[in-house]
Amino acid sequence: MKTLKVKLLFLAIVPLVISMILLSIISINNLVTTNKALLTGYENDMINEKEQLLKNEINTVIGVVQSVLQKYENKNDAKAEIIEILTNIRYLENKSGYFFAYEKKQSDYYFAFHAVKPKLNGVKTNILAPDIKGFAFRKALIDNAKKNEFVTYYYKKPNTEKVLKKIAFSQYIKELNWTIVTGMYVDDVYEKITQMENNANENIDNTILYNIILSIILLIVTIILIAVVIKKMFNDPLEKFEEGIISFFDYLNRKSVNIHRLDDSREDELGKMAKIVNENIVKTRANIDEDRQVIDNTIAALSEFEKGDLSQRVHVNSSNPALLELTKLLNQMGEKLEINIKNILTVLNQYTAYDYTNKVPTKGIKKHLLELADGVNVLGDATTQMLIENKKNGLTLDKSSSILLSNVKTLSTNSSEAAVALEQTAAALEEVTTNISSNTQNIVEMAHHANEVTTSVNSGQKLASETSVAMDEIDTEVTSISEAIQIIDQIAFQTNILSLNAAVEAATAGEAGKGFAVVAQEVRNLASRSADAANEIKALVENATQKANKGKKISDEMIDGYSHLNASISETLKIISDVESSSKEQLAGIEQINDSVAVLDGQTQENAEIAAKTDEIATQTDKIAKLIVSSTDKKQFLGKELVKV
Known part of the structure; x- marks a missing residue:
């Protein structure tokens, strides 16, 4: 009832509080708006006053300017x-x-x-x-x-x-x-406006505080008055009604053995409700007492059911159709549960004695009992199938173990022979590896000698090139000598002509020219010897030129020969390098094969040991197989005689 009281107070007070808050907000907003408008008006007035002052001052100055201009x-x-x-x-x-x-x-x-x-x-x-x-x-x-x-x-x-x-x-x-x-x-304007705004805000704050205090006082007084009215009109009658209802429910919940009637003296809706409740309390109490006897008996039977005694039954009748049907169904349930549990226990006792030929009957049962019966039957089938599989596996294992013993002996023999063969193979491979390693070293040495030959060929080619260049230089010098000889020959020819002219002039002079004629003769002789010497030198130069050209041709042929030889040596080096690479790869492959054979030899030895251990395991497996067959033959299950390998 406190909740209802709070709700009534809430419904009465909240609209009042909201109204007061709205009125306060509207009042404060109007006050702030009015104050803001006044401050804006003051600001505009002061700005307008300053603007008017500026305009007046400018107009005054213009008047002064005009008067001066006229002067x-x-x-x-x-x-x-x-x-x-x-x-x-x-x-x-x-x-x-x-x-x-x-x-x-x-x-x-x-x-x-x-x-x-x-x-x-x-x-x-x-x-x-x-x-x-x-x-x-x-x-x-x-x-x-x-x-x-x-x-x-x-x-x-x-x-x-x-x-x-x-x-x-x-x-x-x-x-x-x-x-x-x-x-x-205009900063003084805004300073005044700010001061006025601060004063106005202070007044507004005081007004708001006054309104808040007044509103709180009015709200408290109103809440007290409303609470008193609600208590007199609603709270007291509802509390009495609450006490009666609580007393009735305490009886229903077995917290109390007595029931207090409600106060039905009022003529309002609460009084009418109390009368109806009192009438139903009397009827409900009689039915509850009767039903309690049936429920107590049923609880006792179910308690025994819970402990495992399914022979208990309910023997008390009730006027409540639902409880009557409940007791009837409960008794029938006990009878059927007892029969079905006995059937399941009978079959389980047979299973305990290793007899899996019978099944639990499932006719007329559902859900959990059916699942339980099916579970027991499935257990029997699964056990039967397991025994069949065990016998089949035992027979199969018995036969397979015999074959395994024979195969293991063969495997052991073969492993020993393979180990001996692998030892011989490893020795042969080791010898082959040594030969390939020696060949690889010889090929490396051949490559080294081929590289030295390449160096010598390159040096010879270089010398031949230098010889060819020297021949070209000699040819150039010989050409220069030939040109000089031609000049000497021309000088001798001119000298000879001059000496002839001198002889003619000396003959013309007579005695006076005899000495000059002798000189002219000697000059002519000298010119003749010079011409002869020039011809001899020319012949020598031509012979030297021919030999120089022949030497140059030979040098060019040597350069070509060295080039071909160098190319051949390069091809030979390439072939030797390929052979060297192949030999190294063969050596690496033979070494890898040798390692693999060594590993295989170790594995073969290990396989021989495993074969010996496997022989022991096969013997034990044969014993286990015979034991499994003997164990399954001692149990009773469907299809036992039909099991074969």
Whole structure:
């Protein structure tokens, strides 16, 4: 009943709590929204006030500029006075309000003047340079000068390291081609708004706390009132009804022997329910007492069944049809179980005496008893089949063991003979291995000598090549000598002609030319001997040239011969290398065969020992087979006489 009480309290209180929470949330939300709207209005008003101040200051400056321009015909004189006036103008209480101007020259912009930083006057500026948030504020100031719009950007405040929000206003002066600018920081606006917001949040927190405390007090009072009402109207009657029901169920569950009637004096639904319950309590008590006797008797019989006594029966009747049918079925079950268990025990006793010819009858039984009977019968069949197999295996083993004994003796004899043959084979293989090893060493030595011949052939070929080169050089020198001889021959011919001319001139001169004629004769004789000597040298040179050509031809033939010899030796080396490789492979193969034969020899010796041990095992197996046949013949089972090998 405590659960029902809690549910009633829950149903009554939860809607109230939810309503109060919703009202509080709505109230707080309205308060926050109103406060936010007020702060936004204050912020907009203060920003508008500053914007209006900037606009007024710019308009004032423009008026000053126009008045100065009217004073001067020379625009440069007017600019100088305007710069001096505007540089000295300050506004705001802290004198932080000042002016500056951009001037466009061709495609670039310059500072026309700067009131705070005069060193920037006339200096070029990059109008696309961004502020800390990437906004090109200078370009925006120039573009908005003709639109009458404000520009907001972030800039470092003088004498601090803080980058703060700033608003600026600009106007274009056509006469000077200037964009005049002024601005101010708005951090004081946000400081005031933040202070106002903190104060408002503090007030909201106090209001929320007040509402929460008031709501909790109202909720506690309401819960107390609802709990009192629920207790008077529902809890007390339900507790009495609960006591009566618990008493009845204690009787049903045998926790108590007495039953307390419910209070049925009320005229409401609970009173009517109590009257109906009291009427059924009387009827139920009588039936329960009767059924308890049947159940107690049945429990006693089943307890004996559980211990293994199937002769027990239930002898008490009941007016409950279900219990009556239960006792009837229980008695029939006991009778049938007793009969079937006796049949199974009879067959099992026969099996114990090694008689497997009978079976348990299975007619009229189902499920677990049928499975038990079939299990015993299957056990008999399996045992019979096992005995048949045992006898068959014994007979087969008896016959096979005799054959095994004969074969083992033959195997032992053959193993001994194979061992002797393998010993002889191993000795022969060892001799063959020695011969192949010797041949392999001789082939290696032949390869070494062939390599030395190859070296000598290469050296001879190199010398022949050098001889051929020397012959070519001699031929070149002989050609040079032949050319020199031709020159000497030409000189002798010319000398001879000159000597003839000299002789003619000497003859013409008479006595005075006799000495000159003698000289001419001697010169002619000398020229003649020179020509003869040149002819002899020429003949020698031609003979030397022929012999040099013949020597060169012989050297070329020697080079070709050495080349063919070198190729033949290379082929011979290749053949020797192949033979060497083959011999090594044969040696490795013979050694491997030798090792295999040695292993096989060991295995053959081992097989001979195993054959001897197998002979002993075969003898024991023959004895075991005869024992198995003798043992199965002593047991009774179907098909015993039909078993054959």
